[in-house]
Amino acid sequence: MPNAETFKQKRRFIIRLGKALHKFGTNSFRSEAHLQHVADFLELKAWFIITPTSLTFTFLDDDDQEHNFLVRVKPSELDLGSLARTDELVDELISGKRTLDEALERLEEIAEMPNPYGKLISFFAFGASSGAFAMLMHTSWNDVFWSTILGLIVALFIFWAERSKRVTEMLEPLSSLVCALAASAIASVDPKVNAPLVVLSAIIVFIPGLSLTLGLSELSARHLISGTARIMDAIMTLFKLYFGAFLGMALGSFVWQPLPFEASEPLNDWTAWLAVFILSSTLSVLFRLRGKDAPWAILGGFVAFGTSLWASTYLGLALGAFAGAFALGVYSNLFSRVMNLPSSIVLLLGLVVLVPGSKVFIGLNTAISGKEMLHVPDIGSQTFLIFMSLVAGLIFSNVAVRSRKSL
Template sequence: MDEQEFKQIRRFIVKLGKMLHKYGTPAHRLEAHLLEVASYLNVNASFISTPTSLTFVIWSDKREDEYNHAARVQPGELDLGSLSRTDELVTRLLSAELNLSEADEELSRIDNLPAFYHPLFEFFAMGISTGSFAIVMGSSFDDAIAAGAIGCIMYLIYFWSLHSKRVNLMLEPAAALVAGVCACAISALVEPAINIRLVVLSSIIIFIPGLALTIGLAELSSRNLVSGTARVMDALMQLFKLYFGAFLGIAIGFWWFSEVAMVPTEPTPKWAIWVAVLTLCSALVVIFKLRIKHAPWAIMCGFVGYFGTYWASKYLEFGLGTFVGAFAVGVFANLFTRFAHAPASIVLMQGLIVLVPGSKTYIGLNSFVSGQDFMHADHIGQETFVIFMSLVAGLIFANVVMPTRKAL
């Protein structure tokens, strides 16, 4: 291998690693994928991925060439559409449909693609997802409408944060604070029947780091200790910031508008949950930037996760139903890779979101700090712990029963 060829190979691997990290790929999947690519390109390599850094060590067979690269990166955000395009590109490279130069150019093109969905679609998707989540949590139509309206405001704050570093630094507490004030205003001025704390939880559910916590625990279980620990601690800090913002926002809202006694209303009928899961999963297609051809699979995965858990919970101890749901989601995602030849992560994320682990953690934190339960949940702390363990165990068992054909 001459020096110029080695230089081209290591440049491509570094670019690919940074792009996969940017799209929110978990450490164990990213490292395994890069090792597969390095092996095909006839170089030896070692990679270390954490939420805020990437380290590449690449060397040729006889070590006549060796390259080290370390980069400080920002935690990636889920962009499953770009992730699937990148995976397709690598598949074409590994099957010799593209040479390395063509693959490198295609990577740059994918990285510079405009947003797949217009911000207006994302605005409505945010409102639909937050309103649907309230119904999935067993709330009323009044709560769902209030959560949907506040969810649209949350998107405006998020959109603002994309163009302002100062807003981005305080995004989580600021969004939760605004949500708390808005919920109190709706309760005092429009509809006293809403459950304020549940409305706030639903309206900020996209910011709740339940998915990050689950990924962090999965990384720890795969012995990616540095990345897993960093991701779990980052998720916990996000959760604390969200809870403090909501706590402060509700306190300000009660001070401005005075606290209104909640008038309990009937929860939504069971058929509404089916509709809510469908609308929630459909909205997540836009929020996660999925490609249209993968949307039906992702929506089905949401149904598999939710109703697998719902069915199993009738027969198993609390929290253990989540194991069945996570197992079903993992098997479905690995089957998806065989039929669609795309990364399992594309549909896996959808299923994990619907299993709502982060919301249980938020509810438990509220009970611990304020001593108040805004919805009936016995043994919430123990249940939250069991849920996270069940999620990780379910995914591990699924990978044993139905191994994935792709590293991503």
């Protein structure tokens, strides 16, 4: 094959790989590192700038002429199963098991794969994740039940948004508005329902705690544009969610006149472990993990939660989060070295169990309304310290045990 055609083929594969990694939710510094690794293998001079909303590729051919490719993209959702398949595809290309033409064809197949779990299982996973979060907050079984029901309603809106661009543009505030109206109606006949907490649990899939943590991680890695964009997008998502919930609660109070709240007996401590299992299992579905990878990811959730819980009794919440993130990072890097798969597969799921995104929402509610959704002293400073501890824990874990993969 002539050099010019070979160059075009290599360039085409790199560009499609970059688009695929972005589509599957890979963060910027991991995407850039992986693309650079593949480009070096293909003996291609290339540079990359990856952000949540744009991809920039620069290639240098044999005549030292630059070829630039820029594409505007939208922030994507996590698809860890496709990410694992893409990583295996690159390994097969590097080992010579696939030609570049075969790799291009396989990459297109992976990108077009449907959700392996289907609508029905995903529907129940949304509801179960909301109920599991309510359990983690040590609320009552009554709140867990209603959180699950409203979580199923949120799933319907998400499925609707997949078919309607207009709904997609207003998905977060619309979902939180409807959940708040429903919670107010429930509270008007059941005084033992903690309506604000039920709303938070129902919309927990939208709370951008993971995005905030990843954004801070990107900033710590000096990927300033990507980190800033991710954090600002997360903040705007929080604002949209809170406005919808605030408006829904206000309208609900006007229409249904909720009864005064009567606190119920909180759940036993052991239910937190059940909640971690349910939450990790449902996240395996929502993140589209492959069946053979899901048990390792669920175990990562227990590693993160158990270490954090144990360390918190001796070191406090912030340093407990640091210990949990450190243990999770070491575990995910060991998983990568042993299984020859990206550490992100187990890292991101376990990180969701640790991130305090819900506390940001609670703090926002306390600051604006002056009312406490839950009694959490010094929630602002506590949340900030936990976020910093999570980032620091991940950095230290990468120093202690290096991952075999760039993803």
